[in-house]
Amino acid sequence: MIRSVTSRHQTIADDLRSQISAGLIKAGERLPSEAQLADRYTVSKPTLRSALAILQGEGLVEKVHGRGNFILPALHRVTYVGGALSIDARAATNAAMSVSIRTANVKAEGHLSALLRVSTGALLAEYICLTQEGRTPHSLARVYVPQDLVPTDAQEPSASPWGDDLGAWLAGPRPPLAEVREKVTARLPTSEEARTLRISSALAVLDIERVTSDSAGRVVEAALLVLPGDRADALFTTSCTTTDERGTNG
Amino acid sequence: MIRSVTSRHQTIADDLRSQISAGLIKAGERLPSEAQLADRYTVSKPTLRSALAILQGEGLVEKVHGRGNFILPALHRVTYVGGALSIDARAATNAAMSVSIRTANVKAEGHLSALLRVSTGALLAEYICLTQEGRTPHSLARVYVPQDLVPTDAQEPSASPWGDDLGAWLAGPRPPLAEVREKVTARLPTSEEARTLRISSALAVLDIERVTSDSAGRVVEAALLVLPGDRADALFTTSCTTTDERGTNG
DNA sequence: GAGTGGTCTAGACCACGAG
DNA sequence: TCGTGGTCTAGACCACTCA
Numbered sequence: 001m002i003r004s005v006t007s008r009h010q011t012i013a014d015d016l017r018s019q020i021s022a023g024l025i026k027a028g029e030r031l032p033s034e035a036q037l038a039d040r041y042t043v044s045k046p047t048l049r050s051a052l053a054i055l056q057g058e059g060l061v062e063k064v065h066g067r068g069n070f071i072l073p074a075l076h077r078v079t080y081v082g083g084a085l086s087i088d089a090r091a092a093t094n095a096a097m098s099v100s101i102r103t104a105n106v107k108a109e110g111h112l113s114a115l116l117r118v119s120t121g122a123l124l125a126e127y128i129c130l131t132q133e134g135r136t137p138h139s140l141a142r143v144y145v146p147q148d149l150v151p152t153d154a155q156e157p158s159a160s161p162w163g164d165d166l167g168a169w170l171a172g173p174r175p176p177l178a179e180v181r182e183k184v185t186a187r188l189p190t191s192e193e194a195r196t197l198r199i200s201s202a203l204a205v206l207d208i209e210r211v212t213s214d215s216a217g218r219v220v221e222a223a224l225l226v227l228p229g230d231r232a233d234a235l236f237t238t239s240c241t242t243t244d245e246r247g248t249n250g
Numbered sequence: 251m252i253r254s255v256t257s258r259h260q261t262i263a264d265d266l267r268s269q270i271s272a273g274l275i276k277a278g279e280r281l282p283s284e285a286q287l288a289d290r291y292t293v294s295k296p297t298l299r300s301a302l303a304i305l306q307g308e309g310l311v312e313k314v315h316g317r318g319n320f321i322l323p324a325l326h327r328v329t330y331v332g333g334a335l336s337i338d339a340r341a342a343t344n345a346a347m348s349v350s351i352r353t354a355n356v357k358a359e360g361h362l363s364a365l366l367r368v369s370t371g372a373l374l375a376e377y378i379c380l381t382q383e384g385r386t387p388h389s390l391a392r393v394y395v396p397q398d399l400v401p402t403d404a405q406e407p408s409a410s411p412w413g414d415d416l417g418a419w420l421a422g423p424r425p426p427l428a429e430v431r432e433k434v435t436a437r438l439p440t441s442e443e444a445r446t447l448r449i450s451s452a453l454a455v456l457d458i459e460r461v462t463s464d465s466a467g468r469v470v471e472a473a474l475l476v477l478p479g480d481r482a483d484a485l486f487t488t489s490c491t492t493t494d495e496r497g498t499n500g
Numbered sequence: 501g502a503g504t505g506g507t508c509t510a511g512a513c514c515a516c517g518a519g
Numbered sequence: 520t521c522g523t524g525g526t527c528t529a530g531a532c533c534a535c536t537c538a
Contacts, residue, residue: 238333
């Protein structure tokens with residue numbers, strides 16, 4: 001029998017978790033200090049800390065250096081809707097979200113130039129979108145658009161959490177969008193992402209690489225999305241409107 | 251200045267990682283014991299272990315209790331293709347994969363019965379598919395099909411890593427498949443999943459919940475896929491074959 | 501400066517695997 | 520039995536926050 005199911009830190013994490021979900025400790029409250037908790041559970045500080053690390057990885061607890069450990073409010077789950085060629089798709093977005101966008105100009109390099117199919121050094125407009133519900137970040141989107149596709153008249157596009165408005169905003173006078181290709185994987189956040197999203201570096205994130213191209217075959221935008229796994233899903237729906245898409249080779 | 255960027259265990263992890271990627275330690279080889287490594291880096295065993303934990307979470311090192319720490323071979327990335335209404339979609343699957351399927355009958359409960367839209371206690375056929383490349387698991391698929399949709403003549407369907415053959419296999423004499431709905435999130439594996447997939451419990455996994463329904467609106471199968479983030483992506487492509495799908499409300 | 505979390509140590513003891 | 524990894528301890532020292 002593996003002892004890990006009965007390890008001290010697991011037991012403590014389970015106990016604290018049940019206290020949290022039972023509401024004995026309310027959201028936003030500070031936990032007793034690690035030293036106090038270690039005393040209460042009669043364990044050493046490292047052991048207690050590894051218990052907290054579990055809860056932190058589950059997005060239940062936020063550690064703040066020098067201040068304490070805090071219970072995070074139960075998080076609303078946000079749904080990213082894939083294949084959003086039509087703009088209404090983002091309707092699933094929660095209302096109480098605020099989005100901050102930071103704009104910059106960068107040069108295409110390595111991976112980015114490959115994604116956008118532009119040469120290295122080509123000018124790109126970069127939009128960094130951070131979505132928050134209250135003070136809690138829910139998503140980080142880095143959107144890149146070839147400089148020559150950016151309208152000079154409009155400075156600030158309307159803000160969608162996923163940066164997909166940008167594509168819509170660009171689409172107007174141009175060939176319509178034709179294809180969205182989304183490559184999804186799971187990983188741990190980089191330390192920078194963890195800082196920006198205020199999440200534990202042990203909390204898994206969804207990594208979505210979205211490439212949108214227009215009917216002329218030109219890549220209109222590439223987006224790198226990072227969604228914390230404890231508060232975001234991605235939803236992809238494929239409908240077979242006509243039956244001619246199915247092969248008969250079964 | 252946050253010291254974590256310079257922490258001992260990070261430095262050690264970085265050093266070992268570069269040794270691995272430089273080929274100084276070859277895939278499949280055993281690392282020196284933790285005690286030896288701790289000596290070499292002049293750190294204590296817990297510190298050295300936290301360095302190894304980082305590499306383990308990156309899928310570079312496999313720890314085997316009682317035997318040692320081993321360098322994992324560079325993993326081929328496998329691509330799960332979403333929206334696979336057509337069977338050819340799985341063509342992206344690597345050839346050198348073996349799939350083992352375990353079959354059982356279970357009763358629908360809670361989440362499953364909701365997914366399949368059957369009443370609690372309804373009989374389901376359960377297919378547990380584990381895909382491996384050599385000895386390395388690449389995906390775990392738990393597929394559920396309502397018992398009354400299972401043909402009585404065929405016992406064992408042909409094996410796809412994602413269990414999507416099952417849908418194809420079921421589709422024959424029935425209404426064609428009409429919709430695939432895939433909900434994707436990122437999380438850490440359960441301890442059971444980590445054991446089955448032989449991955450670290452600190453390695454993020456893609457969690458895909460796939461529901462396929464036929465043109466009669468009936469749910470044909472529900473699949474719970476778990477893909478280790480270090481060796482699997484999911485790819486979703488949405489094409490706008492006709493322009494009538496796009497709203498004009500932009 | 502007091503209180504908090506972050507990292508590390510040196511060593512103990514247990515559990516597993518192979519001979 | 521022996522060597523390995525897995526867990527835990529008791530305490531040291533540093534870094535951050537806030538009064």
